[in-house]
Amino acid sequence: xxxxxxxxxxxxxxxxxxxxxxxxxxxxxxxxxxxxxxxxxxxxxxxxxxxxxxxxxxxxxxxxxxxxxxxxxxxxxxxxxxxxxxxxxxxxxxxxxxxxxxxxxxxxxxxxxxxxxxxxxxxxxxxxxxxxxxxxxxxxxxxxxxxxxxxxxxxx
Amino acid sequence: xxxxxxxxxxxxxxxxxxxxxxxxxxxxxxxxxxxxxxxxxxxxxxxxxxxxxxxxxxxxxxxxxxxxxxxxxxxxxxxxxxxxxxxxxxxxxxxxxxxxxxxxxxxxxxxxxxxxxxxxxxxxxxxxxxxxxxxxxxxxxxxxxxxxxxxxxxxxxxxxxxxxxxxxxxxxxxxxxxxxxxxxxxxxxxxxxxxxxxxxxxxxxxxxxxxxxxxxxxxxxxxxxxxxxxxxxxxxxxxxxxxxxxxxxxxxxxxxxxxxxxxxxxxxxxxxxxxxxxxxxxxxxxxxxxxxxxxxxxxxxxxxxxxxxxxxxxxxxxxxxxxxxxxxxxxxxxx
Amino acid sequence: xxxxxxxxxxxxxxxxxxxxxxxxxxxxxxxxxxxxxxxxxxxxxxxxxxxxxxxxxxxxxxxxxxxxxxxxxxxxxxxxxxxxxxxxxxxxxxxxxxxxxxxxxxxxxxxxxxxxxxxx
Numbered sequence: 001x002x003x004x005x006x007x008x009x010x011x012x013x014x015x016x017x018x019x020x021x022x023x024x025x026x027x028x029x030x031x032x033x034x035x036x037x038x039x040x041x042x043x044x045x046x047x048x049x050x051x052x053x054x055x056x057x058x059x060x061x062x063x064x065x066x067x068x069x070x071x072x073x074x075x076x077x078x079x080x081x082x083x084x085x086x087x088x089x090x091x092x093x094x095x096x097x098x099x100x101x102x103x104x105x106x107x108x109x110x111x112x113x114x115x116x117x118x119x120x121x122x123x124x125x126x127x128x129x130x131x132x133x134x135x136x137x138x139x140x141x142x143x144x145x146x147x148x149x150x151x152x153x154x155x156x
Numbered sequence: 157x158x159x160x161x162x163x164x165x166x167x168x169x170x171x172x173x174x175x176x177x178x179x180x181x182x183x184x185x186x187x188x189x190x191x192x193x194x195x196x197x198x199x200x201x202x203x204x205x206x207x208x209x210x211x212x213x214x215x216x217x218x219x220x221x222x223x224x225x226x227x228x229x230x231x232x233x234x235x236x237x238x239x240x241x242x243x244x245x246x247x248x249x250x251x252x253x254x255x256x257x258x259x260x261x262x263x264x265x266x267x268x269x270x271x272x273x274x275x276x277x278x279x280x281x282x283x284x285x286x287x288x289x290x291x292x293x294x295x296x297x298x299x300x301x302x303x304x305x306x307x308x309x310x311x312x313x314x315x316x317x318x319x320x321x322x323x324x325x326x327x328x329x330x331x332x333x334x335x336x337x338x339x340x341x342x343x344x345x346x347x348x349x350x351x352x353x354x355x356x357x358x359x360x361x362x363x364x365x366x367x368x369x370x371x372x373x374x375x376x377x378x379x380x381x382x383x384x385x386x387x388x389x390x391x392x393x394x395x396x397x398x399x400x401x402x403x404x405x406x407x408x409x410x411x412x413x414x415x416x417x418x419x420x421x422x423x424x425x426x427x428x429x430x431x432x433x434x435x436x437x438x439x440x441x442x443x444x445x446x447x448x449x450x451x452x453x454x455x456x457x458x459x460x461x462x463x464x465x466x467x468x469x470x471x472x473x474x475x476x477x478x479x480x481x482x483x484x485x486x487x488x489x490x491x
Numbered sequence: 492x493x494x495x496x497x498x499x500x501x502x503x504x505x506x507x508x509x510x511x512x513x514x515x516x517x518x519x520x521x522x523x524x525x526x527x528x529x530x531x532x533x534x535x536x537x538x539x540x541x542x543x544x545x546x547x548x549x550x551x552x553x554x555x556x557x558x559x560x561x562x563x564x565x566x567x568x569x570x571x572x573x574x575x576x577x578x579x580x581x582x583x584x585x586x587x588x589x590x591x592x593x594x595x596x597x598x599x600x601x602x603x604x605x606x607x608x609x610x611x
Binding site (some may be wrong): 015034035040042045046047050052057067069070075076077079080082083085096097100101106108109111113115117133135141143145148150 | 492493494495497499500501502503504505506507508509510511512513514515516518524525526527528529530531532536538539548550551552553555556557558559560561562565566568569570572573574577580581582584585586589591592593595596597599600601602603604605606607608609610
């Protein structure tokens with residue numbers, strides 16, 4: 001009676017066997033379905049980006065500025081579609097196709113901020129804008145500084 | 157002293173408590189599901205005019221608790237204790253609903269197994285002659301759970317095929333020492349079992365061993381078999397977990413057969429695109445309070461085993477790479 | 492107006508397929524945040540090695556719109572600034588080159604978050 005709780009689990013399977021069984025039974029992502037979708041939507045967003053760049057080039061901006069301006073426009077579109085509650089539906093269908101382009105970056109900024117507005121404007125919106133954007137900027141900027149420093153050393 | 161405990165982990169009630177009433181409130185998606193007609197109230201949307209999803213969840217739980225009290229026709233000063241819980245940090249939905257109900261309150265946390273656990277505890281209080289009437293209730297909400305456990309709802313990410321959809325809803329029961337209704341005759345309280353699953357997107361697989369263990373101990377303690385039940389329903393294993401639990405039980409010597417199903421598989425239709433089924437405290441609570449109670453009252457089911465299933469992790473433990481401990485609590489309900 | 496649009500579609504689509512493969516074939520804890528961090532860092536490293544510039548030449552927006560293009564701009568900016576201003580350039584070059592993107596993300600992100608409510 002006293003050491004009742006120390007008895008072995010009664011189910012007749014070891015954790016190792018269970019792990020194997022669970023891996024067999026867990027449905028895998030449908031890569032064959034997801035890949036064409038990611039290609040289509042990702043390609044489409046980039047094509048739209050190219051049209052915007054062409055428009056800015058035609059209106060006299062330099063290549064660099066046109067590219068920056070197009071990025072800003074795409075970020076606006078991504079943010080707006082998130083606010084309207086559309087971007088998560090696109091993402092559900094397109095997967096990485098709508099995560100990897102810069103519109104997905106905008107989505108990852110807006111989606112947590114939007115939801116945490118109810119927790120206030122400083123610790124809610126202000127802080128949560130960077131839940132996902134934070135790590136991206138941290139690793140992106142840190143890498144660029146490292147690249148710059150290595151380049152500086154290698155030049156001499 | 158005459159111990160009411162039987163075997164390893166089962167209690168058998170000398171004077172089985174009666175389920176005097178049951179009440180369920182759900183969100184729109186649950187209302188459109190195959191069990192839609194069995195719920196007392198279906199909300200038109202997930203927020204219903206409240207200022208946040210959290211407030212909406214509390215409101216939903218209050219409505220379910222109030223509904224069960226009204227339906228039983230019991231005055232609130234006749235209710236001795238209220239047992240409730242939910243999934244949010246510090247079980248705020250239950251705490252805030254209890255503030256409104258103004259009853260002596262016992263907060264219960266068993267993750268998604270909270271309903272079965274509360275039914276077991278409430279029955280023990282009644283059979284132990286500590287109370288005449290006990291109100292139990294739980295809630296969960298898809299959007300409050302998503303933002304606490306997973307990603308923001310507007311994030312454009314794909315849900316994995318093994319993922320389950322948290323039920324938006326609240327279910328409540330009023331248990332009494334005497335009266336008319338189905339009775340809770342026994343309960344098997346589960347042990348925490350961890351078979352090393354670390355994937356928070358695969359909760360069914362994390363909980364299945366614990367549920368299987370509880371079912372197995374229940375059968376051994378009471379010397380019963382699956383055929384002694386008209387229905388055995390686990391709480392929210394979903395399609396992946398249900399398959400795993402069935403297989404584990406088979407390897408342990410029990411063919412579960414057609415009588416074994418899962419509330420997380422019943423509540424949504426595959427066309428609702430929820431992937432591996434439903435989860436959440438409310439999943440087993442509303443399926444029991446609505447659908448299963450309906451079938452018991454209609455005389456279709458004489459003896460039911462409800463096995464609440466819970467995943468006892470937190471976002472912090474998951475981020476730190478800890479595996480997910482599971483638990484299962486079983487209650488026997490007889491017409 | 493429509494020059495480079497087809498190459499942008501193809502190169503952009505292929506880069507997104509790499510992201511999809513990362514998500515579908517790795518462990519399930521690989522969230523959108525992990526994908527984006529991988530792409531920014533990867534783009535910066537490829538840019539530094541001089542391997543990303545040809546992709547931009549072939550694909551135009553197809554290579555600059557994905558987050559790897561953001562990483563490429565960061566690295567390119569840092570290296571160009573080092574050329575002009577020496578070691579300090581490593582620190583300001585990347586952010587300077589991507590300032591429009593970062594600033595507009597913060598501004599539009601804030602405005603949209605304040606204006607709309609989540610649908611759930």
